Amino acid sequence: MKKETNNNIALNFNTDWKYAPAPESTDHIKLKKKYDLFINGKFVAPVKGKYFETTNPATEGKIADIAEGTKEDVDIAVKAARNAYENVWSKMPAKERAKYIYRIARMIQERAREFSVIESMDGGKAIRESRDVDVPLAASHFFYYAGWADKLEYAFPGKKPKPLGVAGQIIPWNFPMLMAAWKIAPALATGNTVVLKPAETTPLTALKLAEIFQEAGLPDGVVNIVTGAAATGAAIVNHPGIDKVAFTGSTDVGKIIQKALAGTNKKYTLELGGKAANIIFEDAPIDQAVEGIVNGIFFNQGHVCCAGSRLFVQEGVADMVIRKLKDRMETLIVGDPLDKNTDIGAINSKEQLKKIESLVQIGINEGGDYYQTSCSIPSKGYWFRPTIFSGVSQSSRIVQEEIFGPVLAIQTFRTTDEVVEKANNTAYGLSAGVWTDKGSKIFKVTSQLRAGVIWANTYNKFDPTSPFGGYKESGVGREGGLHGLSPYLKMN
Amino acid sequence: MKEKTETPVLKKKSVTVTAHVNGNGNGNGAKTDSRLAVLKTHKIYIDGKFPRTESGRYYVLNAPNGEALANMCLSSRKDLREAVVAARKAFGGWASKSAYNRGQILYRIAEMMEDRRAQFISELTEMGSTPKEAEAEVNCAIDRVLYYAGWSDKYQQIFSSVNPVESSHFNFSLPEPTGVVSIIAPEENGLVGLVSVIAPAIVGGNTCVVLASKTKPLCASSFAEVLNSSDVPGGVVNLLTGYREELLSHFSTHMDINATIYCNNNVEEIKAVQTNAALNVKRAVVHNNTNWMGEDAQGPYYIMDTQEIKTTWHPVGI
Known part of the structure; x- marks a missing residue:
């Protein structure tokens, strides 16, 4: 399957703007051997x-x-x-x-x-x-x-x-x-x-x-x-x-x-585990939703049980959302976890990196359209670039299985009933996201989603007063x- | 209680008949007494209908004195599957009914039970209760359904919360039904045991598949008729009869069941239910050594056994 290229990059931060390194000091850290x-x-x-x-x-x-x-x-x-x-x-x-x-x-x-x-x-x-x-x-x-x-x-x-x-x-x-x-x-x-x-x-x-x-x-x-x-x-x-x-x-x-x-x-x-649906309706605040998608799947390298790893975009805005998402992804900095500019740190272990790589390969083999950012990554250590798959189906393994990495599977939908059915079509039920500016739609959809934590017009928020579980x-x-x-x- | 392959003589309703035909009755009532009673075939209750078991098998229910009371369906795995399909189909509609409406429907169940007091008392008596015990149990059962009818629009208020999160979000948590619940009803207390586990599950918006007591199933059969005439949508409660030892594993392994409630004291069965629950992370609820006639056998925490807490976040801003 061809690797998609992004010809619509608004700003190429990798070449036009350079961030000076801003590493957090480790001098004060006292660790025993x-x-x-x-x-x-x-x-x-x-x-x-x-x-x-x-x-x-x-x-x-x-x-x-x-x-x-x-x-x-x-x-x-x-x-x-x-x-x-x-x-x-x-x-x-x-x-x-x-x-x-x-x-x-x-x-x-x-x-x-x-x-x-x-x-x-x-x-x-x-x-x-x-x-x-x-x-x-x-x-x-x-x-x-x-x-x-x-x-x-x-x-x-x-x-x-x-x-x-x-x-x-x-x-x-x-x-x-x-x-x-x-x-x-x-x-x-x-x-x-x-x-x-x-x-x-x-x-x-x-x-x-x-x-x-x-x-x-x-x-x-x-x-x-x-x-x-x-x-x-x-x-x-x-x-x-x-x-x-x-x-x-x-x-x-x-x-x-x-x-x-x-x-x-x-x-x-x-x-x-989880395989959360993050649902973007046509009447969503699109730029905020794109931030929510990024925060949903790339927060903590995607090592999040409640990650918004299945994106559902309503057809009318799908092209725009995916284009904006790719633009936004290109700005993400992958690298030194101790650098204050870093958005995405290292994959937690070699084993986890292998697991992500193998599931992504399965996604490619199953025929999804695959896009990965062009950011540089350090030569040593375990890294994985932000990755999205579009054109995947409900039965794809990358749609059904928890990847626990920065990999998003994108599907489109037409009606509310359809997306609720697709979103609930999983053995998991930990979390979900809903994006729309229409309040009554939020309550209809959030009440029908079978998941324990639902973020409406936000994602991946946590608080000690807020119950969490699936x-x-x-x-x-x-x-x-x-x-x-x-x-x-x-x-x- | 053995499985039989040929129809036994059902003494319950025929004993007087036989006696009268032989001229042993009191002469006074000879005219009415010679009437042959219409024997009831007890069927199971799936999707609001009363099918025979798919198994084509039955067991003979005996009174404590050994007298045969009725033939009961020996439900099969297929019956369970049909019941789960019906329960799943009914779940969305039942869960989304207003709490007020669910409360009214439970109240209707209590009304219909009140109508059938005499029948329930006589069934419990036939199955071994003294008339006094039977009456107490029926009273308790009707009151219990009424008790849960009253909880329908209140437990959410007790167990929900608005959570004062630090960030600028409105955040609230509330209970929702866990889904399709399979229930192994208490072996004792054929009526109050049954309603004590069904009522809290359905008042909370779940649908259920229930295996009635093996030794005291007559009230379950009549309770199905109550449900059928109480505005409870088909599929919300499905009632099977049969052998626990045959059905326990199916009740606890079926992958489209979200929770299993087990109500007896057999430690091996408890372990089996809990082990099988792990197949799809079912909620396994065990009620052992419960006195179903007692005040402790009811409460909103029984409703919460088959509820999930859902937390919803929304930003506060313009």
């Missing part, structure tokens, strides 16, 4: 003594050695969490519990720059995003949930909520710090203790967060961080001392976890907001 597990308030070596490397995906260079937690380590961590739950955390007055969580929020704010830089080094995301989105939102999540600690009975009319005990939490690599906050903050506010496993490619900010727990004087064992890969996660899920599992990751792994928990009394929340195979339960409390509570 080796990180142990954080159990019972201390950093301890893993029982089996094994370590793995965490690397910078923008340079392929090693950053640090990270302990590989095994079943034995998980067992020690769960016991520490249980002990902290029974003897300290559940006995503490709720308002005192709240103060610890407030402290954590404040300390993240104080060290925001350091966390942003480390997040971008370890995960490859643009500093603009880690600085303006990930880290401030992580702090605000702790701040929001801290206040709930002594007000829980107001959230559940007619019920007396009680904590569950020990929460086992497994988080992904796309928003490492933010996901840690999403998991830990509500768990602590509701009176539970935690064993958390960060993703193996992005463990650093969680381990730096452990330093904050120490500084904040959080009682030993209330939060334990066990690094490792899938086997470590499985050990947490299957440990009999865990009362609740919270997982964010792929639908495939989510199903394995749901199955593993069958027949146990463990509660669970699953935040899984319908259908995109998961079970909600995180964030008042609705994010009940998964950590039992009601009498």
